[in-house]
Amino acid sequence: MTQHLLQGRTEKEILWFQRRDALKAAAAWVAMGGLPAALAQQRSNIVQLTGDATVNGRPLNAQQTIITGDQLQTGPGSNLIFVIGNSAFQVRQNSNITVERGSTLNAVSLLRMITGAVVSVWGKGSSRAIIMPTLTAGIRGTGVYSEIFPNQRSYFCNCYGTVDLESQGQKTVSRSVYHQAFWGEVEAPNVSTLTPARPINHSDEELEFLAQLVGQRTTWQIAGRKGTKDGSGTMGY
Template identity: 65%
Template sequence: MTRHTLQGRDDAELLWFRRRGMLRAAAAWTTLGGFAAAWAQQRSNVVELVGDAQVNGRRATPATAIQTGDAVETGPGSNLVFVIGTTAFQVRQNSRLVVERGATLHSVGVLRLLTGAVASVWGRGPHRTIVTPTLTAGIRGTGVYTEVFPAQASRSYFCNCYGTVELQAGRDRAVSRADYHQSFWGEAEPKAGRLLTPAQAINHTDEELEFLARLVDQRTTWQVLGRKGVKDGNGSMDENPAQARPASAR
């Protein structure tokens, strides 16, 4: 597995994609035709649920259908993987989020993460948004990891694992273009006068993004290019990129 740095989480949370049950569930999801077939056949779009989760305040089961507009909450030790349209989500334990409707019933327009963490892969489509207490990210087709740290006044972490993302924290704005993990903090309080600051790549792996991409018939940029960069949060395939990171300067 690729190198990763942990902050407030452990390896077990990042190894969900290795479980036999998850592998069987993902194979069945793909074989049965993915989201379009699940919706047409009125089947659940939950690929795997381990532990306790709630959807709109009601306990979720593997047969639950999660729709745009739903509020989702996971409990301690839980893991939830689901797909809506061309977007795949992996929700870590102790998370609360809302998937708001986009242009159609089967497209997510806004992912509003209140606390916890979500890895997600978004297929190409219209402008969509991820919102945390301290950061907003406008995305199109990309793979990202988002986490909110309630013990740090809801300081938010955001990694543009690949693709192009427009970021905003307070008055600070940046356009992130990444082939391989470009990471940011959305600060709760200014640091050196800034609310959007550079970060290291933490708490997620390449394999998680690759797994989610397969669920929606996608591939990550590093899979397409056949190579990887240095996972230091810079976002480049080069160890010493020519351009400065977008959150490093005004």
């Protein structure tokens, strides 16, 4: 397994994709035709739910359908995997997020994060973003990891793809083939609020797992090799 540094997370959280029930759930989701078939058959778009979670303040169960506009919260030890449109999400424990509606019911325009951490893979599209306390990421079609730390410091890794980043007026465009990471710093005088980071708290396999749910492959799967683990976003040519 290709795992990055752990910072405030346990190895157990990062290894959810190895669980037999998760692998069976993913295989069943793909075999049954993914989201189009789920919608046609009026099945849930939740691939897997372990532990406790709520939707709009009410208990969530694995037979429900998550729609854009829903506010989701996961409890301690929980793990939630779901698909909306051409995007797949894995929500870690103790997370509070909202998936806001785009141009259609099945298009996510914003992933608004209040607390916690999310691994996500996004297909191509326009006008989509992840909003965190100290960082905003404009998504063009990519795989990313985003986490909010207790002091409201935002962490963002562009695992592959192109992302427009902004943190309190500072902007950059991230183009990555293998994990380019940033901190959205809490505002302080004479200090940059958008700073480089190393890849932490997620693994290649998590991105690969989610990508298969929406018919994608990661850049390193396509290339047949891994890149550098320094957060630069390159394959190390």
